[in-house]
Amino acid sequence: MMASKTQAAKPKVGFYGFTGCAGDLLAILHCEDELLDIFNAVDVRSFLMASSDVHDDEELDVAFLEGSITTNHQLESLADIRKRSKILVAIGSCACFGGPQAARLGYGDWKERFKKVYGNTKHTVAKPFESHPLDEYIKVDYHIPGCPIDRYQFFFALTRLAQGMSVELTTFPVCAECKWNENECLLLNAQLCLGPVTAGGCDSRCPSHNLPCIGCWGPTSEANVASEIDLLKERNFSSEEIVSKLRLFGGAAMVRRFADLLGIKAEEPARKPRPKKVREPVVTGRAKKKSPSKRPAAKSRAKKR
Amino acid sequence: MSLNRIKIESLARVEGHGGITVDFKEGKLKAVTVDIHEGPRLLETIAQGRVPSEVVSLTCRICAICTLSHRYAALRAMEKALEIEVPPKVRLMRDLMHCGEMIESHALHVFILALPDYLGYPSAVHMASEYLEDVQAGLRVKRFGVRLMELTAARSIHGENPVIGGFGRYPSKSELLRFKYEAESLIPDAERGVEILRNLRQPTYMEEGMTFMCTKPEHDRYGWVADRIIVSNGQEFNAWDYRKLTNERVVPHSMAKRSRFQDKPYFVGALARFNLLGERLDGVAGEHFRRCYNLSWIRNPMYNNVAQAIETVWALEEAPRIIDKLLTHEEDPAIVAPSRDKGAGSAAVEAPRGTLYHHYEIAEGRVVHTDIITPTAQFLDMMESHIRVAAKNLTDEGDTDNIELKLEMVVRAYDPCISCATHLVKVNWE
Numbered sequence: 003m004m005a006s007k008t009q010a011a012k013p014k015v016g017f018y019g020f021t022g023c024a025g026d027l028l029a030i031l032h033c034e035d036e037l038l039d040i041f042n043a044v045d046v047r048s049f050l051m052a053s054s055d056v057h058d059d060e061e062l063d064v065a066f067l068e069g070s071i072t073t074n075h076q077l078e079s080l081a082d083i084r085k086r087s088k089i090l091v092a093i094g095s096c097a098c099f100g101g102p103q104a105a106r107l108g109y110g111d112w113k114e115r116f117k118k119v120y121g122n123t124k125h126t127v128a129k130p131f132e133s134h135p136l137d138e139y140i141k142v143d144y145h146i147p148g149c150p151i152d153r154y155q156f157f158f159a160l161t162r163l164a165q166g167m168s169v170e171l172t173t174f175p176v177c178a179e180c181k182w183n184e185n186e187c188l189l190l191n192a193q194l195c196l197g198p199v200t201a202g203g204c205d206s207r208c209p210s211h212n213l214p215c216i217g218c219w220g221p222t223s224e225a226n227v228a229s230e231i232d233l234l235k236e237r238n239f240s241s242e243e244i245v246s247k248l249r250l251f252g253g254a255a256m257v258r259r260f261a262d263l264l265g266i267k268a269e270e271p272a273r274k275p276r277p278k279k280v281r282e283p284v285v286t287g288r289a290k291k292k293s294p295s296k297r298p299a300a301k302s303r304a305k306k307r
Numbered sequence: 308m309s310l311n312r313i314k315i316e317s318l319a320r321v322e323g324h325g326g327i328t329v330d331f332k333e334g335k336l337k338a339v340t341v342d343i344h345e346g347p348r349l350l351e352t353i354a355q356g357r358v359p360s361e362v363v364s365l366t367c368r369i370c371a372i373c374t375l376s377h378r379y380a381a382l383r384a385m386e387k388a389l390e391i392e393v394p395p396k397v398r399l400m401r402d403l404m405h406c407g408e409m410i411e412s413h414a415l416h417v418f419i420l421a422l423p424d425y426l427g428y429p430s431a432v433h434m435a436s437e438y439l440e441d442v443q444a445g446l447r448v449k450r451f452g453v454r455l456m457e458l459t460a461a462r463s464i465h466g467e468n469p470v471i472g473g474f475g476r477y478p479s480k481s482e483l484l485r486f487k488y489e490a491e492s493l494i495p496d497a498e499r500g501v502e503i504l505r506n507l508r509q510p511t512y513m514e515e516g517m518t519f520m521c522t523k524p525e526h527d528r529y530g531w532v533a534d535r536i537i538v539s540n541g542q543e544f545n546a547w548d549y550r551k552l553t554n555e556r557v558v559p560h561s562m563a564k565r566s567r568f569q570d571k572p573y574f575v576g577a578l579a580r581f582n583l584l585g586e587r588l589d590g591v592a593g594e595h596f597r598r599c600y601n602l603s604w605i606r607n608p609m610y611n612n613v614a615q616a617i618e619t620v621w622a623l624e625e626a627p628r629i630i631d632k633l634l635t636h637e638e639d640p641a642i643v644a645p646s647r648d649k650g651a652g653s654a655a656v657e658a659p660r661g662t663l664y665h666h667y668e669i670a671e672g673r674v675v676h677t678d679i680i681t682p683t684a685q686f687l688d689m690m691e692s693h694i695r696v697a698a699k700n701l702t703d704e705g706d707t708d709n710i711e712l713k714l715e716m717v718v719r720a721y722d723p724c725i726s727c728a729t730h731l732v733k734v735n736w737e
Contacts (some may be wrong), residue, residue, distance in 0.1 A: 019324070021346030025371030025464045031415065032463055038442075041432040052419065053430030054715075072346030102365050103348035115352035130347045150371065150464040204462075211461045211468045211475035216364050218465065243358070250353075286696055296628040 013063040013164045016048040016223050018083055020069030020076045021133060022101055025150035026094035027051050027068055033153050062087040064163045070104060070135055070253075073128035075189040077139060084140040089163055092135065092142045093156070095149040099220045099253030103133040106249075108257045108266040135254050147201045149218035149251060155203055173205045174246035175222045177216045187238055188214050192237045196248060199225035218251045227260045241265075313584035313698065313710060316492040319646045325723070327714055329698045336702065339695040341687055341718075354677040357387045359471055359645075359667070362674045364657055366665065369679065370724050371464045375408040375456060376658035377679075379532070380665035385471050387652030388669050397473045397643075403658070404459035405531055408496075411452025411463070412659035416722045417500045418445025421612045424716045425507050431631070441503060448619060451493050455486060463472040470644035471675040473493040476483070480634060490623045494591060495727075500616040501595050509609040512699035512706070513717045516606045517689060518571055519579035520552065521662055523654050529580075529587040529621065531657035537583050538568065539605075546655040549658055549664040553680050565688050566680065572688035575661025576722065577614035578604065586642060592621035608693055608720045615659070615722070630720040648672040658682050660722045683693065683724045690721050 019027050031052060033040065040046075044064075047057045065087035071077055084090055092098050100107060106115070112132040136142050142164075146155055162169045176197040183206050188195040195218035197209055208215050221227065225231070228250065234244050245264050249256055257266055267300055313329040324344040350369060353429040355360045363385060367378040379401055386393065387561025417440070428434040435442040453463040458478050468475045478486075506510045519539040524530035536544045536552060543554055553566040567573070569729040581588075581596060582604055595617045604610045653666040661682025668676035697717050701710055 021348060023368050023371040023374070023465075025368070025374070029464055032411075032421070032449075032453050034446040037446065038432060038435055046432075049430075053432065054423075055429035055433065060595070070346075072348070073344070075344060076346060101348075102353055102368055103350060114351075115349045116347065118352055119347070120350050128344060133346075133348065149368065207461050208467050208475070213467055213470065213475035214468065216361075218364070218467075237710045246357055246361065250357075250365065251634070282562040 006230075012043070012045040012168075014060065015044040015048050015050070015160075015164070016058075016062045016065045016083065016087070018048065018065060018067045018079075019051065020080070020097070021072040022069035022094065022135075023101065024051060024068070024097035026148070029148075029150040029153055030066075030156060030200055033157070033229055036157065040160065046162070051209045053276050060086065064091065064160075066091050066093050067136060068094045070100045070133040072103070073130050073141060075128045080136065080140055083115070089143045091137075091142070091144045091146060091159065092137065092149050093146045093148075093219050093255065095218060096133070097136050098137045098145045098147045099251070100133045101149075101253060101257045102250055103254035104135070105251075107132065107134075107254055108261065125229050133253075142273075144171075146171060147219045149204060152203050152205075172201070173223055174202045175225065176200045176202045176204065176206050176209070176219070178202055179204070180208075180209045180215075181259065183210050185209045187236070189211075189233065190299070194234060194239050194243065195236075196230070199227055199230045199248075200232075214256060216250065217247060221248075221252055221259070223254050225259075226264055231263060251257065313714070318349050322610055325696060325718075327454060327718065329694070329714070331702070333533070334702075336695065336699045339691055339698060340457045341691050341694070348726050351679065353441070354674050356673050356675070358672060359389065359674060360582040362667065362677065363471060364467065365679070366679060369681070372412050372724055373408070373467050373660070373663065373681075375404050375460055375469075375657040376663050377665070378460070378466075378657075380654050380656045380663050381667075382471055383471060383654035383656065384652040385669075387654060388650040388667050389471070389652075390650065391472050391643050391645055393408045393473060393643055394640040396477075396624060396633065396638075396640055398461055399633045399636070400474055400477065401469060402530075403633065404466075404531070404627060405450050406626045406629065407455030407459060407575075409452070409507050409531070409622045409659050410619055410626075411456060413721075414445050414449035414452055414497070414500070416659070417504070417612060417616045417619065418442060418572055421719050422500075422503065423662060424712065424719060427503075435503075437566055441499060445497045448500075449622070451489060452624075455490075457485060458482060458683050463692055471640060472645070473640055474642075477639040483633055484628045487627040488581070490626040490630075494623050496684075497616070497619045498591065498595070501599070501613065501620060504613045504616050505595075505599050507669055509603070509607060509613075510713065510716065511603070511607060512607065512713065513693045514603070514606045515661055515693060515696045518568060518573040519582045519605075520568065520573050520575050520591070520685075521580045522546070522657050523582050523584065523614050527587065529584055529589070531580075532732060533655065536655060536662065538573075538646070539579075539583060546664070547653040547666075549653060549655065549666070549680060553664070553685055555680060555684070565728075566685040567688055573685065574608065574689045575682045575685050576611055577618050577659070578608065578611035579659060579661065581614040588617070588621060591620070592617050592624060595620060608717060611720050611722065630684040635648075651676075660724060661686060671672045681724065683721075686721055690723070 065083050095101050159169045179202045193214040195214035197215040199221050200215050200217045201219040201222040326342045328340050363381045366381045367374045423434045431442050456463045459470035522533035523535045523537040524533045534546045585596050649670045651668040655664050664680040665680040
């Protein structure tokens with residue numbers, strides 16, 4: 003069944019993982035009922051976690067990338083994938099925002115923390131640095147947030163992109179889904195719920211289990227963080243508690259968009275390590291000088307041009 | 308032509324980014340290193356100063372495949388630190404979710420990641436052309452594990468329903484019953500994995516004696532959660548003395564720390580559990596164990612694949628037993644609040660790929676110290692050692708065709724959690 007003769011006509015797709023838990027690629031492997039169909043519908047050229055049949059020197063129609071960038075090798079590999087791919091999709095909170103490993107972006111204490119964990123050992127494998135999302139280095143065509151991503155959003159994106167169409171993902175917050183699920187509002191119960199500012203698409207999973215939203219999908223593009231903070235303060239939560247929760251999964255999006263509100267220095271993303279070997283204009287030029295405020299973070303963007 | 312260096316830049320079909328380098332000098336094996344390219348995340352330092360509930364949500368994200376084992380270990384350690392005693396129904400629910408993770412992780416590893424090697428395919432998808440029914444059986448079992456995690460944890464990856472002191476929501480009786488019958492119906496599918504592996508010849512080129520370690524449940528049944536650790540040299544330890552067992556250190560070629568017990572590498576995982584506690588296995592799984600077990604199991608890591616396949620059968624037998632007990636608890640207990648805001652706690656659980664330790668120290672309601680030792684970090688030295696033996700034996704015998712694949716199979720038998728990268732295997736011939 004796999005040796006279909008139409009193989010050549012199928013869109014070429016690659017799946018890649020950088021720093022993270024591999025949860026987004028695993029979420030794709032968790033599509034048991036559809037897995038063989040996915041591998042049949044598109045020509046999977048690279049999915050190292052699932053197959054040793056890897057072709058990483060070819061042009062791709064669509065590349066799906068999970069994880070954030072934390073070493074110089076990853077940066078080179080990222081530039082290479084961008085160069086080879088028509089469409090590049092960031093999947094999961096780490097690729098979109100930097101992940102929980104970016105929760106302290108803007109505090110400037112990464113080196114100190116690195117030393118705390120690894121001591122003074124000089125690593126020979128790679129040059130590590132603080133976690134940043136993909137779009138701080140390259141152009142990302144679509145962002146599919148989630149920790150992990152939702153399989154239905156992934157199917158939707160894959161089927162549209164495989165047919166050369168654009169994708170528009172949800173832009174509403176968890177709060178909207180929570181209302182549709184007719185849950186009792188946890189904010190009214192004085193719980194620290196991030197539902198109003200967090201990207202929807204998870205089917206309000208936590209509030210539907212009587213638990214407050216922890217914000218693991220990152221902020222929605224429409225997030226009114228100022229109002230959320232006021233609302234929580236009215237319920238006697240301290241600024242410190244609120245900021246701690248907002249930052250755990252908010253990563254670079256929080257630094258870019260809400261630095262003032264959160265009392266973080268807005269200097270990020272200024273000091274970005276540059277890739278050593280690659281001199282692609284797409285790496286060094288494009289994404290860098292852009293004003294952070296213009297960048298929609300939580301939602302996918304329709305392709306320009 | 309002599310072999311100078313074997314370099315496997317990126318290991319396929321394992322979780323994470325790692326490679327192997329084997330160096331030779333004048334035809335003699337010089338050094339073997341397992342290189343971990345995984346980028347550092349410093350999650351221990353992100354945990355610093357946060358409230359315990361946030362830290363539980365954080366540390367389970369260390370790994371997607373073992374997310375519930377991390378969560379289980381974190382919850383147990385936090386509850387010890389905060390002096391929380393959870394009611395029996397909470398413990399049963401946690402054991403049920405643990406079964407879900409074992410079923411999902413093992414079915415993924417046995418059918419999708421490991422079997423293609425034995426049968427000569429680059430992936431399970433390729434394997435499906437010839438072995439469609441086997442792949443589908445594996446996927447059915449895996450699907451059930453995923454759904455059991457969704458039922459108990461609210462999501463198959465990073466489910467947030469298990470919290471400190473209990474659960475946000477409990478499944479209904481009818482849901483539980485449906486899962487019970489489904490688990491029973493899937494046992495033959497899981498047994499298919501055992502049968503395939505039993506009838507294949509396990510390679511022996513890497514054989515070397517091992518030290519094994521796993522948690523030892525207080526009751527006399529098989530299980531994955533305990534406060535005692537048993538070692539194959541006959542010694543036993545308390546889980547909170549985990550540092551004596553693991554002795555973590557940093558090495559230059561790896562972003563993962565390394566462990567040794569009494570200066571020797573050791574094995575954790577299904578093979579360790581079966582070597583140490585296999586006699587406790589009951590039911591169909593017990594029969595399979597007794598049929599498959601032989602003395603090679605104490606020195607051949609490839610049998611970890613067989614042990615995982617049998618453990619999947621046991622988990623499918625155990626889940627209905629847990630559900631039967633759960634059904635006797637009518638009331639859904641409220642989440643238990645902590646009785647204090649400071650303390651220290653360590654806990655061990657068996658993750659699918661071996662013993663996992665979490666340790667937290669809490670002061671004024673904030674986590675001030677986090678220490679997590681994962682199974683992969685513990686067995687990396689043992690894995691390196693088996694690769695060394697394999698490389699030596701294979702080159703001594705001049706059996707160097709497909710040597711990369713043969714070395715990769717050893718790695719995959721361990722079911723390591725690293726994450727995969729880009730390049731293919733490269734061999735430097737001189």
